[in-house]
Amino acid sequence: MIIAVIGDASCSAEEARLAEAVGELLAQRSATVICGGLGGVMEAVCRGAKSKGGLTIGVLPGEDSSMANRHVDIPIVSGVGYARNMAVVKSAQAVIAIGGNYGTLSEIAYALKRNIPVIGLDTWSLSRNGREDGSIIEVHGAAEAVDKAIALAEEKARQV
């Protein structure tokens, strides 16, 4: 099972702690982490996953792997800039968003377009034409996020 963890390359200490805990829990549940491979939330989730023996994939925007954080096991050098945001979420069975800026918002949008479940920790919320869009599943804390992501990914796997 592959779970995407998305968030900004610059993040608060609290977001980094959350991301690291998410990475630890995903590794303990034997889920592979995929992310954008850079710093901030991406680095923290990889560090957490590696500390518990997990596998980490970083899909990078540039032309070589030099920007990958040092906790990425498998750097995918996309060559397509921020179009790599699609690969991060489409390769996953569920997505956990932690905080995040407009890049993260584009990833949320691509995931929802493909019906890939998005679990949100202190992230974007959306409304459309004045009505709330409840597609992002808001949770509290790393444990709830990972439980929910894995449950929804398993459900999705059963449907296919």
Place this chain on the structure above:
Amino acid sequence: MIIAVIGDASCSAEEARLAEAVGELLAQRSATVICGGLGGVMEAVCRGAKSKGGLTIGVLPGEDSSMANRHVDIPIVSGVGYARNMAVVKSAQAVIAIGGNYGTLSEIAYALKRNIPVIGLDTWSLSRNGREDGSIIEVHGAAEAVDKAIALAEEKARQV
């Protein structure tokens, strides 16, 4: 000046009327229209622009131009699927969003990430971590949308 008009391939009659009016007004102001080249809002804005002698560009997701609506003058066959959403907004000096689904949301996100102004007509609104994000400039009606888009595009041009 190039203005992007974004919205869904399936849209309401009211959204189509809005998009057509936006296309007419952009053409009358000598702005080139760029869009995703398909149906719905994209077709309506191209139809409007052509009815007033404007120029229309459609950046298509697929492998050939067969999906382009018949009011596209210049079909750009991207070959990169929905990564073409980036090209639609990054090629423009301002963006007008009309209604829209998750694809439109990804375009809004990419535009805001690049500081390209986004004018919204009955479209998404965003909040982040509980606080409203006021980046999408909400307007009422086609005329206000086009006035605002052109004013902001001209301002941006002066800054460069």
Place this chain on the structure above:
Amino acid sequence: MIIAVIGDASCSAEEARLAEAVGELLAQRSATVICGGLGGVMEAVCRGAKSKGGLTIGVLPGEDSSMANRHVDIPIVSGVGYARNMAVVKSAQAVIAIGGNYGTLSEIAYALKRNIPVIGLDTWSLSRNGREDGSIIEVHGAAEAVDKAIALAEEKARQV
């Protein structure tokens, strides 16, 4: 009709002369020029086309239009790096290759994969597993290249 002209961002004086002549002739035949938008062959073909009142499209690899040569009328900001090479050739009904390096080779490959005719002026030639691949149509001089490209593009249009 849209004809792609491909070649390197750094080129010899002779290649630049060829590209400029190709641009002039395409404009005189009312064909729109699409290219990668940068310097070298791309700049020369746009300069030629503009000198005869033609329309030029440059599909750029980066995040804004600042790298476009000044003879590009319509800069398409792809945001997908060298994946823009696909858009350059797939948007055209025929391709003229002038000289060129590995980037040009990738464009030739993408065009041939889609059965888009490639006319070559002092460019790559290919063999596969020891046998010559005659897919690139070798010509001599700008006039022959433009005649051939337009004839093949018209033939292709009739087939569709």
Place this chain on the structure above:
Amino acid sequence: MIIAVIGDASCSAEEARLAEAVGELLAQRSATVICGGLGGVMEAVCRGAKSKGGLTIGVLPGEDSSMANRHVDIPIVSGVGYARNMAVVKSAQAVIAIGGNYGTLSEIAYALKRNIPVIGLDTWSLSRNGREDGSIIEVHGAAEAVDKAIALAEEKARQV
């Protein structure tokens, strides 16, 4: 170390045998295999690698992982169509090309543009403006291909 193996989705029995042997040898040398994830050469190399306990990555052109061959451990769903060809080669330290059609040629071009060594087994050969381009390193047999790829990848790693 990640080695890309490229070739067509439809291939001869001999090419499939070669690709399978290359996969076995790469796995025995502890190299991770990256490929385009589909059938033909891509499937054969993954089958070979898995038979010797290797790790396989398939970077897919489409919108989900349903097209991945069943020997792919990590399907990367790029969403960018054949722009995924860039990711296949840029993520590797060396590339082995087996036979191949125009898609493979585009991958060879992207690799050479980035100075990533390309080892060829019965594949394309190139000349430019009448002169042979010796950039593709021709070898005979799976063992020589793998030896050469790993030696060049290690050399490249030392330079960085």
